[in-house]
Amino acid sequence: MKIIEIDKLITSKYPLKLQEPWDESGFRYLVERSTILTGVFVCLDLTKEIIESAIKSEINFIISHHPIFLKNKEVKPTKYELEMLKMLKDHKISFASYHTNIDNSPNGINMFIAKQLNLHQIKNINGTGIVTGKINFAYRPKVFASTLKNTFDLERIIYSSEELVKNIAICAGAGFNNLREQLPKLKDIDLFVTGDVKWHDWQFAKLHKIDVMDAGHDLENTFIELITELISENVKLIKIQTLPNKQDIKIVI
DSSP states (O other): OBHHHHHHHHHHHSOGGGSOTTOOOEEEEOSOTTOBOOOEEEESSOOHHHHHHHHHTTOOEEEESSOSOOSOTTSOOOHHHHHHHHHHHHTTOEEEEOOHHHHTSTTSHHHHHHHHTTOEEEEEOTTTOOEEEEEEEEEOHHHHHHHHHHHHTOSOOEESOOOOEEEEEEOOSSOHHHHHHHGGGGTTOSEEEESOOOHHHHHHHHHTTOEEEEOOGGGGGHHHHHHHHHHHHHOSSOOEEEEOOOOOOOOOO
16 A cells, blocks of 8 residues: 555545645655555654654654644744654655644544544534534533543643533634634533633633633544544554653642
């Protein structure tokens, strides 16, 4: 099997046309279109350690969720990013990212999370990637947070209220802008689950009487399971390595 065929498998389900204009999904470096695949390494973010692990394991294709560059000419690549690109080229390892094309897909990360949580009446908010669903009984956020944390092995969760919740909206990653834009369609939800919630986001949510749960960026590690499952179901006898990213959080009392 060729490396390019894995890309076609992923983009047939998650077309690149779904990505945001600022995103850089797809190949960042492809050795040759005819290169035969030796294995796949799936991760959230590319690091030198991951490249070194791929080299050691003789894996020649790395897939990340977050791209190392975005379409912004004003932001120059860092020395670290350029060094990673050189490592990839020196060791003939192809590299691709699948980011907002999966985030915005009706069958992407948020749908996967909703199904893992056994939500009912799951729906997509068209074109946004936001997924809504219901839990069987109204719970305190603390109970739902515990379920979320245990299901996805999260480090920490922050939430805004102790009001009972039953109708849930999910947008993994930094999804608060989506909440702002889709607010009229989300008026019936009790809780919005996302990550990277800023101070002014909490104030906005309070003003509009929406409870928010910040699960951090670790919730996006579901990307790894999603892609690994897709490849494993369609490609037999292939070497796959994964490495979930964990936020380095320090608690000071």
